[in-house]
Amino acid sequence: MNIKKIKKFNGKTDIANSIIVGDCFVEMKKIKDEIFDMVFADPPYNMQLQNELYRPNKTKVDAVDDAWDQFDSFDAYDKFTKKWLMEVKRLMKKNATIWVIGSYHNIFRVGNIMQDLGFWILNDVHWIKSNPMPNFKGVRFTNATETLIWAVKDKKVKNYTFNYEEMKKYNRNKQMRNDWYFGICNGSERLRDNNGQKIHSTQKPLPLLERVILASTKESDLVFDPFAGTCTTAVAAYRHQRKFTMIEKEEFYIDWALKRFNKNFQTPLFKN
Amino acid sequence: MNIKKIKKFNGKTDIANSIIVGDCFVEMKKIKDEIFDMVFADPPYNMQLQNELYRPNKTKVDAVDDAWDQFDSFDAYDKFTKKWLMEVKRLMKKNATIWVIGSYHNIFRVGNIMQDLGFWILNDVHWIKSNPMPNFKGVRFTNATETLIWAVKDKKVKNYTFNYEEMKKYNRNKQMRNDWYFGICNGSERLRDNNGQKIHSTQKPLPLLERVILASTKESDLVFDPFAGTCTTAVAAYRHQRKFTMIEKEEFYIDWALKRFNKNFQTPLFKN
DNA sequence: GTGTAGTTTGAATCCTACG
DNA sequence: GCGTAGGATTCAAACTACA
Numbered sequence: 001m002n003i004k005k006i007k008k009f010n011g012k013t014d015i016a017n018s019i020i021v022g023d024c025f026v027e028m029k030k031i032k033d034e035i036f037d038m039v040f041a042d043p044p045y046n047m048q049l050q051n052e053l054y055r056p057n058k059t060k061v062d063a064v065d066d067a068w069d070q071f072d073s074f075d076a077y078d079k080f081t082k083k084w085l086m087e088v089k090r091l092m093k094k095n096a097t098i099w100v101i102g103s104y105h106n107i108f109r110v111g112n113i114m115q116d117l118g119f120w121i122l123n124d125v126h127w128i129k130s131n132p133m134p135n136f137k138g139v140r141f142t143n144a145t146e147t148l149i150w151a152v153k154d155k156k157v158k159n160y161t162f163n164y165e166e167m168k169k170y171n172r173n174k175q176m177r178n179d180w181y182f183g184i185c186n187g188s189e190r191l192r193d194n195n196g197q198k199i200h201s202t203q204k205p206l207p208l209l210e211r212v213i214l215a216s217t218k219e220s221d222l223v224f225d226p227f228a229g230t231c232t233t234a235v236a237a238y239r240h241q242r243k244f245t246m247i248e249k250e251e252f253y254i255d256w257a258l259k260r261f262n263k264n265f266q267t268p269l270f271k272n
Numbered sequence: 273m274n275i276k277k278i279k280k281f282n283g284k285t286d287i288a289n290s291i292i293v294g295d296c297f298v299e300m301k302k303i304k305d306e307i308f309d310m311v312f313a314d315p316p317y318n319m320q321l322q323n324e325l326y327r328p329n330k331t332k333v334d335a336v337d338d339a340w341d342q343f344d345s346f347d348a349y350d351k352f353t354k355k356w357l358m359e360v361k362r363l364m365k366k367n368a369t370i371w372v373i374g375s376y377h378n379i380f381r382v383g384n385i386m387q388d389l390g391f392w393i394l395n396d397v398h399w400i401k402s403n404p405m406p407n408f409k410g411v412r413f414t415n416a417t418e419t420l421i422w423a424v425k426d427k428k429v430k431n432y433t434f435n436y437e438e439m440k441k442y443n444r445n446k447q448m449r450n451d452w453y454f455g456i457c458n459g460s461e462r463l464r465d466n467n468g469q470k471i472h473s474t475q476k477p478l479p480l481l482e483r484v485i486l487a488s489t490k491e492s493d494l495v496f497d498p499f500a501g502t503c504t505t506a507v508a509a510y511r512h513q514r515k516f517t518m519i520e521k522e523e524f525y526i527d528w529a530l531k532r533f534n535k536n537f538q539t540p541l542f543k544n
Numbered sequence: 545g546t547g548t549a550g551t552t553t554g555a556a557t558c559c560t561a562c563g
Numbered sequence: 564g565c566g567t568a569g570g571a572t573t574c575a576a577a578c579t580a581c582a
Binding site: 316317318319320321322323325327331333335341375376377401403405406407409411412418456457458462470473474 | 551552553554555556557558559
């Protein structure tokens with residue numbers, strides 16, 4: 001196992017199987033054009049980007065201000081989204097694909113901007129949770145889904161990777177649909193500190209990332225994640241002989257991510 | 273049964289249980305503020321189809337190539353969307369809710385604009401089809417879903433109608449989730465002419481509309497649909513003792529819609 | 545009437561290599 | 564870039580034909 005944590009990335013180090021510590025905008029600028037085969041991004045969902053809402057240790061930085069100007073908030077989120085998507089697009093190989101996950105709070109902003117930037121959507125995929133949090137007040141439907149957008153850089157891209165037959169195998173030999181059923185991340189897979197506190201508030205289930213990777217990459221492809229968190233994307237890539245480059249601002253998350261590579265997860269390799 | 277087809281709407285006629293012939297922008301302008309309890313809208317999706325598509329058995333797919341689905345650009349589609357949404361918002365009661373259905377082609381445009389206009393999203397609901405069209409070429413996941421956005425006029429609205437207990441009844445007494453399972457509209461429910469040709473290329477399944485109405489309206493509420501087509505929304509409303517106002521440009525669709533009220537559909541009242 | 549086999553079809557941004 | 568030829572590609576439900 002040769003996984004690098006890069007604290008001061010100078011733009012020259014080999015970034016295969018590495019986790020770069022730093023702000024994604026700063027670090028992405030150092031990377032040369034068109035080197036990634038696939039991108040998975042799990043950007044922040046909250047609209048109050050000006051103040052980061054949570055610290056790694058879960059303490060709330062700021063209460064949500066009711067007097068917040070909603071329009072300004074969307075505008076700030078849009079600027080942020082456009083900025084990282086433009087930079088990611090530069091780093092994608094010509095026939096690379098990109099996945100972005102989000103909820104109804106942000107996915108319409110993200111999808112709209114992706115289309116504006118020329119990305120061509122291949123599918124919207126719906127992660128349907130077997131065990132979502134109920135709506136405690138009974139005033140809405142249980143929010144049991146998250147949405148992934150799968151896209152290529154532009155309309156003309158034809159030869160992107162889609163492992164059609166591989167996907168069929170995981171769906172009783174019928175072609176895989178865009179509704180995916182996975183439980184939320186908990187149990188032995190969920191990273192927790194000695195006090196039982198979750199390390200990351202939105203850790204994604206490994207089987208979800210495995211399906212993403214098995215569907216849209218080949219062995220030894222280089223996978224990129226600009227908001228890596230505890231690096232579920234890297235773990236999934238590593239399990240399936242893909243290479244990865246992760247960027248994560250919080251070193252706290254990265255140190256936990258590194259532990260994952262030395263741990264034998266009890267979760268099945270690819271559960272449905 | 274007292275259902276009116278209004279050919280020359282003068283803005284004064286009682287519009288309960290009526291179908292107005294005309295362009296939705298023109299006709300909506302004649303309607304006074306804040307009179308509808310709920311809105312359901314199935315706008316054009318802006319599919320942007322490129323070439324003809326053939327099944328593996330060489331038969332041609334009957335694509336949606338209607339003139340009403342053609343837009344020159346995202347910008348043109350956005351302008352159209354913003355325009356009808358602004359007008360609809362004016363017609364909604366203060367605590368009314370709105371549903372908009374779409375696919376990945378347009379739903380990100382719609383959701384983004386709704387948020388920009390101040391609508392506050394309550395849920396995204398995913399219609400998961402039991403019998404979608406496959407992806408014949410095997411280059412993407414089967415597109416087996418459509419998305420509905422459910423929203424109120426703005427963030428502050430609290431006392432909107434959500435029939436929580438009624439919904440529980442249809443979900444084995446568990447709280448209803450945002451993943452809904454219905455087949456596509458075909459069989460005896462699908463309107464066809466004497467030659468077996470579809471009357472409308474995108475007729476929605478009645479059970480979907482029934483769930484929308486049972487979830488978000490009370491008896492005798494007034495339901496509005498600006499893109500009524502063959503008026504599935506009206507049929508669902510009528511079945512459940514709600515009133516309706518429909519606007520539809522194509523009189524051809526309306527005349528078929530009127531026939532529906534005299535026909536005893538073989539479909540169950542509310543199937544899951 | 546019943547049962548079985550074969551046919552049709554659905555909001556679709558659906559190919560690739562080569563000259 | 565474009566045009567064209569070659570070749571691989573589908574699932575569930577409703578409907579029709581026929582025994």
